Amino acid sequence: MARSNIIDFLVGDIDFLKQKKSIIKNREVLSEDFVPERILFREEQLNITLTSIRRFLIFGEGLNILFFGNTGTGKTLLARYISKSIKKLNLKEKMNIKTSYVNCKGFFIKEADYYIIGKMYSDITGDRFRKGKKKYEMFESIINYMNSKDYKAIIFLDEFDSLFNKKNTEDLLYALIRDLDIEYSNRFSLVMITNSVSFFDELDSRIKSSFSSFVKVNFPSYKATDLSEILKERAYLALEEGSISESLINYISARVAKHHSGDARVAINVLKLSALIADSKGKNKIEKEDIDEAFENLDYDLLKFIVSSLNTTQKILSLALVEGSLRKKDEYISFEELYNMYVEISSRLSIAPLKRITVFRNMCNLEMIFGSFLEVRTVSEGRRGGYKKIYKLLIDEESMKKLYDLLRDKIFNA
The missing domain is CATH 1.10.10.10 (Winged helix-like DNA-binding domain superfamily/Winged helix DNA-binding domain)
Structure with missing residues (x-):
C-alpha cells in the first residue's frame, strides 16, 4: 500500500471513529470502584450494620462487625457505600467521625502490617504516610489524634482473612481486635470483610475467641431477578438508551445466576465486555452474539479473580x-x-x-x-x-x- 493510501486509510478510519457514537456513555459506572447512590437487595445487611454503627456513635459501644459471603455478593460495595455516606455526612453536619478503608489483599509483602497501619494513619489523621515511621509511633499518633479531637473512627478491613498466613499480621489483627475492643472501644469500631468463614478453622484460639463478640452479617448470593434489576440500573446510567434490550439483560442475569453463583461483579463485567465488543464491531445495539463472546472471554479473567480471593x-x-x-x-x-x-x-x-x-x-x-x-x-x-x-x-x-x-x-x- 502506498504511503498516501496508508494516510488516507488511517485518517478515514479516525474520521469514522469520531463520527461513531459509542454505546458506553459513562465507563465509570461499569467499573468495580463505582459506588451507586443506592444499594439494591441489601437493605437487611445495611440496616443491621447501621444499627450497630448508630449504637457505637451515640452510646460509645464498640460493636465490631463481620461481613461474610461469597465473592460478588455486595460486601465491599456496602462497605464503600457506608464509608462514602459517612464522609458526606461529616462534611455536611461537621460530625467527629473518621473512616478508613483498607483492602488487605493488596499487601502481599512481608511488612503488610506496617503498611496497613500506615493506611489507617493516613486516613484518620490526614497526614501523609511516609516510610520510616515506626508502627507503634503511628498507632500512638492515631490514638492521640482521636482523643485530642474527640473523634470516633470506623475501620473497614476488606479481605482481612488473607493476612492470617503472615505471622506479623496475625499479631496486628489480634492487637487491633483486643486493644481497640478493650482499651479504646469508645473510639473505634471494626468492620471486617471476608469471602469465607472456613478460615476460622485455621486460626489459633486467641484470635478465634476475639471474634465471638462480633455482629455477623451474612451476604447471600444474588438471584437472577436481583441481578436483572442491578444490571438495568447500571445499563441506564452507563449505556446509551436502547443499546440493550431487557430480554438480553435477563439472559446475562440467568447465566450468571446459574453458572457463576450469582456474582454481581461477573454480571457487570459481562455487560461491560458486551458493550465493548458491540462497539468494536460498529454496532449501536448489543446483540446476543456479543454477550456470548463476552462470556467466552470472561472465563480465564474470572479464574484469575477467583485465585486472588x-x-x-x-x-x-x-x-x-x-x-x-x-x-x-x-x-x-x-x-x-x-x-x-x-x-x-x-x-x-x-x-x-x-x-x-x-x-x-x-x-x-x-x-x-x-x-x-x-x-x-x-x-x-x-x-x-x-x-x-x-x-x-x-x-x-x-x-x-x-x-x-x-x-x-x-x-x-x-
Whole structure:
C-alpha cells in the first residue's frame, strides 16, 4: 500500500471513529470502584450494620462487625457505600467521625502490617504516610489524634482473612481486635470483610475467641431477578438508551445466576465486555452474539479473580485439583487423592498440613467459589459402605495450563 493510501486509510478510519457514537456513555459506572447512590437487595445487611454503627456513635459501644459471603455478593460495595455516606455526612453536619478503608489483599509483602497501619494513619489523621515511621509511633499518633479531637473512627478491613498466613499480621489483627475492643472501644469500631468463614478453622484460639463478640452479617448470593434489576440500573446510567434490550439483560442475569453463583461483579463485567465488543464491531445495539463472546472471554479473567480471593489452603487445593485434572484428563479426582497431593505440596512449602476435616471444609467452600467450573459428585464406595465426593474441573486444557502456572506462581513465589 502506498504511503498516501496508508494516510488516507488511517485518517478515514479516525474520521469514522469520531463520527461513531459509542454505546458506553459513562465507563465509570461499569467499573468495580463505582459506588451507586443506592444499594439494591441489601437493605437487611445495611440496616443491621447501621444499627450497630448508630449504637457505637451515640452510646460509645464498640460493636465490631463481620461481613461474610461469597465473592460478588455486595460486601465491599456496602462497605464503600457506608464509608462514602459517612464522609458526606461529616462534611455536611461537621460530625467527629473518621473512616478508613483498607483492602488487605493488596499487601502481599512481608511488612503488610506496617503498611496497613500506615493506611489507617493516613486516613484518620490526614497526614501523609511516609516510610520510616515506626508502627507503634503511628498507632500512638492515631490514638492521640482521636482523643485530642474527640473523634470516633470506623475501620473497614476488606479481605482481612488473607493476612492470617503472615505471622506479623496475625499479631496486628489480634492487637487491633483486643486493644481497640478493650482499651479504646469508645473510639473505634471494626468492620471486617471476608469471602469465607472456613478460615476460622485455621486460626489459633486467641484470635478465634476475639471474634465471638462480633455482629455477623451474612451476604447471600444474588438471584437472577436481583441481578436483572442491578444490571438495568447500571445499563441506564452507563449505556446509551436502547443499546440493550431487557430480554438480553435477563439472559446475562440467568447465566450468571446459574453458572457463576450469582456474582454481581461477573454480571457487570459481562455487560461491560458486551458493550465493548458491540462497539468494536460498529454496532449501536448489543446483540446476543456479543454477550456470548463476552462470556467466552470472561472465563480465564474470572479464574484469575477467583485465585486472588483464595486463602493459602484453598490455593494449594486448587493447584492439586488442576495438577490432577491435567494428569487424569476427563477422569474424576477423589478427595483422598486431593488431600494426599495437598499434604505433598504443603511439605514442599515447609507448611504443616491441616487436619483432614479442615481441608475438607475448605474444599466444600471451593465448590461454591468455583461454581460451574467444578463438577462435584457424591458416589457410593460399594461394599465398603458410605459415600465419597469426586471432582472434575470443567475448564478447557489451555485455560487449565494457564491456571496451573498462575497458582504455582502465587503459591511458590508469594
